[in-house]
Amino acid sequence: MTKLLPMNRRNFLQASAAGLAAGAVPGLIGSPAAAQTALTIGFIYVGPKDDYGYNQAHAEGAAVIKKMPGITLVEEENVPETVDVQKTMESMINLDGATLLFPTSFGYFDPHMLAMAAKYPKVQFRHCGGLWTEGKHPANTGSYFGYIGQGQYLNGIAAGYASKSKKIGFVAAKPIPQVVQNINSFLLGARSVDPTITCQVIFTGEWSLAVKEAEATNALIDQGADVITCHVDSPKVVVETAAGRGAFVCGYHANQSALAKDKYLTGAEWAWGNVYTNFIKAAQSGGKLGNFVRGGLKDGFVKMSPLGPAVSAEGRKKFEATLAEIMSGKFSVFKGPIKDNKGNVVVTAGKSFAEDAIELESMGYLVEGVVGSTS
Amino acid sequence: MEDTGIGLWGVPLAIFAGAIRVSTPFIFVSLGETITERSGRINLGLEGTLVFGAMTAYAVAVMTGSPTLGVLAAMATGAIFGTIHGWICKWPKVNDIAIGIAMMQFGLGLAFFLGKSFIQPVAPKLPSIPLGGWSATLQVQAALNINVLFFIGAALALFLWWAFRNTRIGLTLRVVGDSTDAARAMGINPDRVRLLATAVGGSLAAIGGAYLSLYYPGSWNEGISSGQGLMAVALVIFARWNPIGCFLAALLFGGAGALGPALQSVGVTQGYYLFYAAPYVLTLIILIATSSPTRSLAGAPGALSLTK
Missing domain, CATH: 3.40.50.2300 (Response regulator)
Structure with missing residues (x-):
């Protein structure tokens, strides 16, 4: 992974931010830290978050977890399903110190999120709608969706x-x-x-x-x-x-x-508030985040x-x-x-x-x- | 047959109705750009003006409850955008195409920023004139619900066509557009004429935006235009700087754009991506058919930076 290249701007930011992030976020997974661990969560939307539709449903879910103690929310809207979303994820990880990302649009999954997951194995990625397969996709990624x-x-x-x-x-x-x-x-x-x-x-x-x-x-x-x-x-x-x-x-x-x-x-x-709340509770209590999370009307997803x-x-x-x-x-x-x-x-x-x-x-x-x- | 399907008649009806519904923004933007380009300047920033106009019209309509005030406010902001473009471009060695692109990005960004809080509210819509009362078919009645802006656009196209030839202002505009030096020799100030032409062009483009947000599709969001302002600028060249040509080209584009959904609705469902490309394929065919290896673009203003 490490290339013998002169340090450029991105590498420098990455290195310095990684240091900061390590200090600020005491391990997301497996850490027996007390509940209400400080967490920075990144949400990425493909459109405006008040569109009376898909993005609004996710943003309403994000607004629910924003109220939980210890949570810092970073959001970016109107992110195209191109290499742009990789840049957004990198900046959320390196500059904001996010350790759990929710890229919410279908086209973010492959190849963008998978590429970022390989590059940042300590960060957790949960994608909405993707078909996560054990063995095929990295363990720090996962997908969630509702049976709508x-x-x-x-x-x-x-x-x-x-x-x-x-x-x-x-x-x-x-x-x-x-x-x-x-x-x-x-x-x-x-x-x-x-x-x-x-x-x-x-x-x-x-x-x-x-x-x-x-x-x-x-x-x-x-x-x-x-x-x-x-x-x-x-x-x-x-x-x-x-x-x-x-x-x-x-x-x-x-x-x-x-x-x-x-x-x-x-x-x-959609009732994403319930879904995100469960993820955050698991992350804060040091439990394992599901890799393949699904639910329908009876599970309160829809x-x-x-x-x-x-x-x-x-x-x-x-x-x-x-x-x-x-x-x-x-x-x-x-x-x-x-x-x-x-x-x-x-x-x-x-x-x-x-x-x-x-x-x-x-x-x-x-x-x-x-x-x-x-x- | 009452209030059920109308079968294959749906396709020509949809093309007809689509031509009227979808074309209005194209008409206003391309007429505005014709005025600007006839004065010898290109304003590529009309996409930004269109979207900013859409946002302004929607916001003002939400706040005042009057869609007419919304249209007027949009015209005012469009004129301001045009004036800024015209003012910057009067300085020597400024490239109007580059400024246009910058103004487009500026307009889009500012509209998204200021328009954030207006995505949710519902604005009152511009009224339409029901001309289909003679028909018992609901589909025809719906197709003939025509917005008043469409008729204004049509009348404006005719008026501009006449005014370019027969009025003093039209002549002044054309002189400035064809030869800056000749205009100066005649005692005309080319910068001032171009400034006004760009301002009027921006103002018309903003009406196109108001139609989008206040009538069809009648909602403000960041994807409302998806490039219609840019297409309309291209239409001007396609229509050879002729206002009536702009009107017809806009109708053609509107109708061709309705083809894809209409064909799917009657069961022609294979290859819909291809039908969606119809407006662009049509443009290519017409441009190739009317091109000539021996003469340059007919009707192009001589001082236009495209032709330099």
Whole structure:
């Protein structure tokens, strides 16, 4: 690792900051230090942290741990998924003395976070959404995520009761497994109400493209979709455009009911505060931080927005019954037989995946009834 | 058929509606830039002005409750940005392209900084004129909900086209743009004309920003423009410095941009990344088709630093 080169600015900063950090932070892992050890935690967001969406959900979680004693929080927003995020991580580690980093965007994982983890083996990295694999990825890294697909399934139930045209719409950013699983869950939820419902999906190709998201929403509604949900970083534009056109809306990431008023049915929201609190408690008490942390509605990783006034009594009943089943841990969204929208059987009859099934995290197919394509 | 899908008709309808909805910022920025470039100066910083205008309009609309005041405030800030650009560029040996890029970064940075607290609040929107009452189809009605700024942009394009040829101000602008020396010989102060032209250009670009944040998509966040201001500057060259050309080019861009989502909505879902590239492919094709190895760019102002 050490190269025989003249000392440059970065090496100098690194060396001097490492000294400082060592003094300030008495070991994160395995140290039997008392609870409330002083810790500096770094949060990195891909967009603005008040976007009514993905980044806001994380920033709200970060705000929860900021109140815990002994915690210093350093945050940086609008960090692109490029080598820029490596520079941000280096500066958080070297200049701020952060020993636990939460790079929260999907594209930060490989290669950026992995490169930094190899370079700074004493720093802990926990990534949101990545698929951490034992043996393949360094031990000082890990990933956490919530099974929000169940939330989209519940969104689908509300949508199934609200839809008159039997067509619902989904504005999606990129065809990665988590997005695809949300699309499928949304449709399966709606089909549990009425098996003739179809879901039209439009991929915008980027996490945040306001004009294209508005165009996609309009195009879906022009084709008769009357309930819209989305998986983009900031659902604000989709929610406002859809409600403005008179369509019902199911929220995502955070509670957008203020934007859609009585058109808001419900929404699948993150509850990252609980997740981060657990990580920090483990770190402060010298315990081991999980490398692969997952949870759903029943674990408090995900929550649902309160049902809106447009949800019928019948819809409310089914919604609550399903929610109760999910909370008991016995519910499974992906129950065979399921075909993809090209006619291939993807889940055989009799097989069902629990919410934590690893197969679901590499989902690449759209189920029958979804009109769209991942490429 | 009532309030269900309209099938394949959705594609031409979306292109038509998209052309109107998406084009307005392009119209205003490119018209503003046409005025500036006709005076012999390039302002590449309009992306910054656009975003700052979007932020100002949204912030003022939130605070006062009046979207009209928001648009006026945006125009004022746009004029200030243009004036700064024009003032710096009047000094000898200052490169207007470099200043433009600096002003773009400055505008973006300042807008993000000042706009932080306005991402969450909801601003009142600019009103639109419902022209689709004759149609029983909801989709057509929605497509014909047209914002008043679009009509102002269209009228402005016609007016500028006429004014460049037929008014004293238009002639002065063109003289300054074609030959600084000739303008001086005529007793015109080229610096002052360019300063005013850049200020007016900035002011128009900021209206484009106000449309983005107050009408479509109608929200302020840091990714609201994603490069539309830069595209609009390129449109001016594409439209050969002709205001009516700018208007048509903006419509073309808006319509082509709507193609991707519309095709996916009718089930043409393969290769959507390719459809998203449609506006740029179209631009390339038209530029190649209209290029000539024997003559230089028709309509280019002679004193423009691009042509030097």
